[in-house]
Amino acid sequence: MKKILASLMLCMAALTPAMAAEPATGSFEAGKGTFLLNGEPYVVKAAELHYPRIPEPYWDQRIKQCKALGMNTVCLYVFWNSHEPREGQFDFTGQNDLRKFVKLCQENDMKVILRPGPYVCAEWEMGGLPWWLLKKKDIRLRENDPYFLERVDKFQKAVAGQVGDLTVANGGPIIMVQVENEYGSYGIDKEYVGNIRDMLRRNFGDKVTLFQCDWSSNFLNNGLDDLFWTMNFGTGANIDQQFAKLKQVRPDSPLMCSEFWSGWFDKWGANHETRPAADMIAGIDEMLSKGISFSLYMTHGGTNWGHWAGANSPGFAPDVTSYDYDAPISESGQLTPKYHALRKTLAKYYDGKKLPAIPASIKAVTVPEFTLTEVAPLFANLPEPKEDAELKTMEEYDQGFGSILYRTTLPALAAGSTLTVSDAHDFAQVFVDDKYIGKLDRRLGEKELTLPAVKEGARLDIFVEAMGRINFGRAIKDFKGIVGEVTVTEPRGKHNFTCKLKDWKVYNIEDTYDTYTAIGEFMPTGAFTPGADGRLPRGVYRGTFKVNKVGDTFLDFSTWGKGLVYVNGHPMGRIWEIGPQQTLYMPGCWLKKGENEILVFDILGPRDTKVAGLREPLLDNLLVTKPLTHRLEGQTLDLGGLKPALTGSFKGGNGWQEASLPKPVRGRYIALEAVDAVDGGDNAAIAEFYVVNDKGQRLVREPWTVVYADSEDVDGVNRSADKMFDLQESTYWSTVKGTPFPHVVVIDLGSVQNVGAIQYLPRMEAEVPGAIRNYRLYVSEKTFNIK
Ligand code: GLA
Numbered sequence: 171m172k173k174i175l176a177s178l179m180l181c182m183a184a185l186t187p188a189m190a191a192e193p194a195t196g197s198f199e200a201g202k203g204t205f206l207l208n209g210e211p212y213v214v215k216a217a218e219l220h221y222p223r224i225p226e227p228y229w230d231q232r233i234k235q236c237k238a239l240g241m242n243t244v245c246l247y248v249f250w251n252s253h254e255p256r257e258g259q260f261d262f263t264g265q266n267d268l269r270k271f272v273k274l275c276q277e278n279d280m281k282v283i284l285r286p287g288p289y290v291c292a293e294w295e296m297g298g299l300p301w302w303l304l305k306k307k308d309i310r311l312r313e314n315d316p317y318f319l320e321r322v323d324k325f326q327k328a329v330a331g332q333v334g335d336l337t338v339a340n341g342g343p344i345i346m347v348q349v350e351n352e353y354g355s356y357g358i359d360k361e362y363v364g365n366i367r368d369m370l371r372r373n374f375g376d377k378v379t380l381f382q383c384d385w386s387s388n389f390l391n392n393g394l395d396d397l398f399w400t401m402n403f404g405t406g407a408n409i410d411q412q413f414a415k416l417k418q419v420r421p422d423s424p425l426m427c428s429e430f431w432s433g434w435f436d437k438w439g440a441n442h443e444t445r446p447a448a449d450m451i452a453g454i455d456e457m458l459s460k461g462i463s464f465s466l467y468m469t470h471g472g473t474n475w476g477h478w479a480g481a482n483s484p485g486f487a488p489d490v491t492s493y494d495y496d497a498p499i500s501e502s503g504q505l506t507p508k509y510h511a512l513r514k515t516l517a518k519y520y521d522g523k524k525l526p527a528i529p530a531s532i533k534a535v536t537v538p539e540f541t542l543t544e545v546a547p548l549f550a551n552l553p554e555p556k557e558d559a560e561l562k563t564m565e566e567y568d569q570g571f572g573s574i575l576y577r578t579t580l581p582a583l584a585a586g587s588t589l590t591v592s593d594a595h596d597f598a599q600v601f602v603d604d605k606y607i608g609k610l611d612r613r614l615g616e617k618e619l620t621l622p623a624v625k626e627g628a629r630l631d632i633f634v635e636a637m638g639r640i641n642f643g644r645a646i647k648d649f650k651g652i653v654g655e656v657t658v659t660e661p662r663g664k665h666n667f668t669c670k671l672k673d674w675k676v677y678n679i680e681d682t683y684d685t686y687t688a689i690g691e692f693m694p695t696g697a698f699t700p701g702a703d704g705r706l707p708r709g710v711y712r713g714t715f716k717v718n719k720v721g722d723t724f725l726d727f728s729t730w731g732k733g734l735v736y737v738n739g740h741p742m743g744r745i746w747e748i749g750p751q752q753t754l755y756m757p758g759c760w761l762k763k764g765e766n767e768i769l770v771f772d773i774l775g776p777r778d779t780k781v782a783g784l785r786e787p788l789l790d791n792l793l794v795t796k797p798l799t800h801r802l803e804g805q806t807l808d809l810g811g812l813k814p815a816l817t818g819s820f821k822g823g824n825g826w827q828e829a830s831l832p833k834p835v836r837g838r839y840i841a842l843e844a845v846d847a848v849d850g851g852d853n854a855a856i857a858e859f860y861v862v863n864d865k866g867q868r869l870v871r872e873p874w875t876v877v878y879a880d881s882e883d884v885d886g887v888n889r890s891a892d893k894m895f896d897l898q899e900s901t902y903w904s905t906v907k908g909t910p911f912p913h914v915v916v917i918d919l920g921s922v923q924n925v926g927a928i929q930y931l932p933r934m935e936a937e938v939p940g941a942i943r944n945y946r947l948y949v950s951e952k953t954f955n956i957k
Contacts, residue, residue, distance in 0.1 A: 196338040198281075198345040198379055200398045202422045205463060207281075207338075207345070213458065214345070214426060215516065216243035216283055216465035220292065221271040222252050223472030223493055226264055227759040228503060229271055232470055233278045234529040235499050239509060240516025243345065244275045245283040245428070245465040247290040250325050251300040252478070255570075257321070260328045265475075269332045276336070276343040283428075283465065285348040286329050288312075288322040288366070289356075289646075293435045293480045293489045296639035297351075297646050301570040304563075304649055311647055312350070314362050323369050330373035339377035346379045348428075349397060354388030355897060356644065363392045383428040385899060386412045387826060387931070390419070399423065402467075404431035404900035405450040408936035409457060411824045426463035430454070431900060432508070433468070433496025437487040439613060440798070441888050442750045442790035444496040447508040451515050458519045470503065471495030473755050476741025477571045477681050477734065480641030481648070484872045484895060486596065486612045488637040490751040491743030492789055501787065502722050502755050503532055532758060535721030537783025542713030542770060544692040545706065545779075548633075549604070551690030555675040562676070564636060564651035572681035573773060574651045576632045578674050580658060585623040587660040592617050594634050595650045597732070599773070601631040606703075614796070615875070621658065630671070632656065635732070635773050637744070643897050645872060683736050686710045686771050695779055705731065705775035713779070714765050723761075723783035724753035728791075730781075731774025738766055747774070752788035798884040800876040800891055807878055807914055808955040809841060814946040820930060822848040822941055830927040834864035837949035838922045839877065843914040845944035854913040855933050855940025857902040859894040861919065862927040871895040873920025878956050880914050881905035891915045902933050904940055916954055925949045 196208045204211040217236035224232050233244060248268060254260050262268055275282050289312050290298035303309055306317055336342030349367045353359070363382070370380055381398040382389070393399050399420065403412045413425050432450050434443035450466075457464050471493035474480075481488040494501035498509035505528065517525050552575065556567065564574050580602070591598060591610055598610040600619055610616040636650035659668045679685060689710050698706050708731075727735070727745040735742040735754055738761070742754045768781065815835045820827050840861065844854040860868045879891035882903065889904040894915070905913045932941045948954070 194341045196341065197377075198338045200379065200424050204424050204461065213461055213519075214243050214281070214283070214463035214465070215241045215458075215519070216245040216463075217241040217469035218245045218429070218465050218467040219470050220247055220249070220472060221268065222249055222265050222478070223474065224470070225757040225759050226267065228532065228757065230274050230278070231529050231532065232499065232503055233274055233280060234526070235503065235505065236469055237278050237280055238526045238528040239469070239498065239513050240520055240525050241280070241466075241469065243281040243283060243465070245467075246271070246285065247292050247298065248284065248286040248329055249290060249292070249294055249298045250288050251295060251298055253328065254300055254325055257300070257302050262328075262332050268329070269336070272333050272336050272343060280343065281345045282336075282343045283346045283348070284333065284344050285351065286326060286370075287351060288325060290351050291641055293482070293493065294474070294641055295478050295480050296648065297480065297641035299646065301565065301639060304565045304647065305568070309647070312353070312356055312362065313359060314365060319365060322366065326369050326373045334374055337374060337378045339375065344378070346381050346398075347374055349380050349382050352384050352402065353382070353392045354384040355642070358391045360392055360394060364394060367394060367397060381428070386415055387899065389416070400426040400428035402429035403427060403934065404434075405445050405453050407453070407900070407934040408824050409453060409462070411936070413462075424463065425460075427457060428465050429467040430457075430464045432466050432498060434901070435493065435495060436490045436750055436789065437482065438490055438746050439748045439792070439794050440487070440750070441792060441884065441886055443888065447511050450508065451511055454512065455515050466498070468493070468495040468497040470499035471497045471501060473501055473743065475743055477638065477744070479744060480638040482896070483640045483643045483645040484874065484897060485892065486640065488596065488613065491745070491754060492751050492787065494787075494789060502534070502724075502757070505531065533721045534785045535717075535719050535723050535758065535783065536785050537715060537717060537723050539780050539782035540713065540715040541695075542711040542768060542779040542781070543695055544712045545695045545698065545709050546689045546692045547707040547709040548773075549708070551709070552677045553679065555677050558674050558676060559672050561652050561655060561674060563649040563653055564678075565649055567676065567678050569678045569680050571636060572685070573633065573635045573679040575677040575679070576634070576652055576656075576674050577677070578630050578671050580624050580626070580628045580630050580671070581669060582626040583621060583624045583658060583660050587621045587658055589619045589621050590617055590657045590659065591632060591652060592654040594632065594652055595648065596637040597635045597773075599633045601633070603628050633773070681734060683739050683741070683769070686736065686769055700777065704777050706777075706779065708773055708775045709771075711770045711772060711776065711779055713768050715768060715781070717761050717763060717766055720761050720763055721758040723756045723758070723785070724787045725756050726753050726782050726784050726788065728752045728788070729778035730770060730776040731772045733770060733772040733774070736769040738762065745770075748792070748794050750790050750792040752791045753784060755787065756783060798888075798890055799882045800879045801882075805878070806957055807841070807880065807916065808957065809843065809914070809948060812948050812950070815925065815949040816928070816947040817945075819944045820848075820932075820942050822938060824932065824934060824936070824938055826929055826931050828862070828927055828929045831925060831947070834924045834926040835949040836922055836924055837951050838919050839916060839950045839953050840919065840925065841914055841916045841948040841954055842928070843912050843946045843948070844942040845946065846911050848938065848941040848943045852910050853905055853907055853940040854911070854942050855902045855904040856894045856930060856942070857899050857933050858897075858931040860929040861923070861925055862929060864924040864926040866926070868929070869919060869923055871897070875918045875920070876915065877918050877953060878914070878916040879903070881909040899931060900934060902940075916956070918953070922951055
């Protein structure tokens with residue numbers, strides 16, 4: 171008996187600490203002016219981390235880094251497409267082990283905010299939606315499409331099956347669950363948002379606090395009465411102004427910025443993005459001094475492994491592999507000066523206690539330069555083709571990712587004929603009888619190439635590489651491959667002869683490790699000499715490298731073209747010679763002591779097959795030949811003699827302003843001429859800009875292009891004029907300091923429209939730099955006089 175009692179007591183002793191740390195049931199709710207955790211006032215200090223972007227063996231260390239920073243919560247997205255790669259096949263293992271991650275947060279005494287979408291944005295492929303949804307061609311994404319809702323429900327059930335028992339009410343760490351994501355930047359549809367809410371209620375129970383996040387300018391559009399509302403905005407923003415409207419409509423609501431952007435993401439062919447640490451720290455200090463909760467997006471960004479990076483829109487701006495984000499914890503988990511400075515500030519708000527110790531960092535190593543010694547050239551190793559009279563997209567071939575080659579024959583054509591591909595998603599290379607003709611880069615809006623004279627029956631190859639699907643705005647329904655048609659046009663005197671090409675052979679090259687290893691015959695790279703362009707053949711390159719001491723490193727691909735990299739079977743990500751990213755983060759946990767295998771599918775061909783493992787990343791090495799500005803050297807715009815359609819002056823301060831034309835004017839081109847600034851300085855800046863038609867509707871901005879801007883600040887930053895319509899209120903067009911007024915931007919609306927009014931959003935900072943005072947607007951059916 172004594173024995174039994176003793177072992178019972180032992181059991182109880184083992185149980186007690188765990189039970190004391192976390193009550194069996196708890197509560198989290200939005201009280202009057204504050205959150206309440208188990209009835210006590212609580213300020214959420216959340217670190218945004220995305221577990222699939224961090225190597226699983228490093229999860230615990232990264233969570234501890236956030237805790238040591240002074241955070242009390244981890245905010246995370248659940249990426250639907252990484253959990254359900256094929257319809258009905260769920261994966262919650264390894265990098266996708268959501269439950270393990272949430273449990274690790276709990277073990278580290280961190281609360282969790284769960285954001286299961288279904289759409290998440292996040293610069294992630296298709297904003298987290300699975301590509302296979304597009305197999306239903308007419309699907310209405312993020313709307314009340316019955317098939318879409320049915321699949322969302324199944325996904326959310328699966329998520330709840332993993333972590334539904336880990337809500338605070340069940341004694342777990344999950345304090346809140348987010349409904350959809352910034353729906354205001356997509357549309358107005360309360361019924362749809364309500365459906366997502368109801369699904370979450372069904373799957374997570376009625377005790378969990380549900381919330382929405384949006385921008386201060388649009389949160390009312392879809393705000394549901396029974397949900398908690400939070401605002402998203404970036405460092406530097408005027409915080410009082412961001413919450414002003416919410417305070418008016420819900421005076422008792424606790425305040426939370428659920429995405430306070432620490433930095434920003436990088437796009438191929440654009441400058442590396444950074445944001446000042448001082449602005450971030452001032453913002454957090456201000457919020458905490460006012461008892462405002464926040465999530466720091468990103469506290470640690472991590473990596474878009476493999477093909478998971480998304481692309482931004484309007485336009486097409488694919489994101490790079492690194493998601494460093496200029497966050498306090500770098501892509502590879504190194505603590506930056508931003509981290510240490512922020513930690514000092516957060517220490518002030520730690521209830522007088524000492525911050526937890528910083529965990530040991532993971533050591534970086536160098537790997538001496540090595541070369542990839544084998545290649546399987548692409549065109550000598552094509553898979554079995556399919557045959558189709560008409561063109562089909564990648565999705566119609568049940569292919570989600572990778573490349574696709576479309577092959578057909580041409581009619582006889584005179585020199586100077588034009589090939590039109592509308593559209594190739596995303597990077598096409600065209601060959602006639604094996605000769606390279608040119609490329610069509612969707613980023614640059616390229617659709618046409620001039621062909622040499624060809625004989626009837628010449629072989630046309632269009633090799634299309636898919637990049638990430640668009641993750642933002644209405645363009646997320648982003649099919650890959652060729653999405654329209656291909657025509658050739660031959661000039662014949664006064665008339666052109668146009669013919670649509672048919673009868674295709676189609677070669678699908680799905681992006682998987684198995685595809686590349688099984689592609690065909692590998693030969694020594696030494697058997698090939700570089701072509702006139704200095705490149706070795708397009709194809710799959712293979713090699714091995716030795717590691718003596720395992721550690722984190724950065725593989726340098728500066729001499730390679732464009733493609734995808736695998737190391738020891740792990741998908742490491744995309745490379746592209748244009749930069750700004752030139753290295754890929756190679757976590758030591760995926761390396762082995764001794765020999766490691768590397769595989770590169772290079773769709774352009776490398777100039778040299780060498781790679782070295784560096785100790786520091788190269789994220790800021792842009793090698794583009796096309797200027798980032800919209801004005802050629804010496805070019806000027808002459809508006810002389812034209813009558814403005816509208817003359818007016820904006821008032822100072824933050825927030826949207828609208829001005830109507832005395833009467834609507836038809837036109838395709840608009841010139842907005844800023845005459846002077848509110849602060850009397852020389853700088854003009856515009857965060858967002860809309861044209862409203864005669865019916866009061868905002869024009870769709872997808873077809874817009876900047877024709878001309880007198881001055882654009884692109885010196886190490888991305889403040890070109892297209893930022894006026896990039897659907898991001900925190901990025902902006904800015905002129906170069908020292909360039910005098912007037913400043914002018916010309917936009918091509920894509921087609922003739924009725925211009926009834928303009929809407930203008932200045933910068934978000936309290937001091938509103940570059941706020942425009944007097945302006946003139948010109949509208950014209952023809953382009954302006956640019957010389
Ligand atoms: C929004 C989205 C996030 C992310 C950021 C930009 O706030 O909600 O998913 O895309 O923008 O990094």
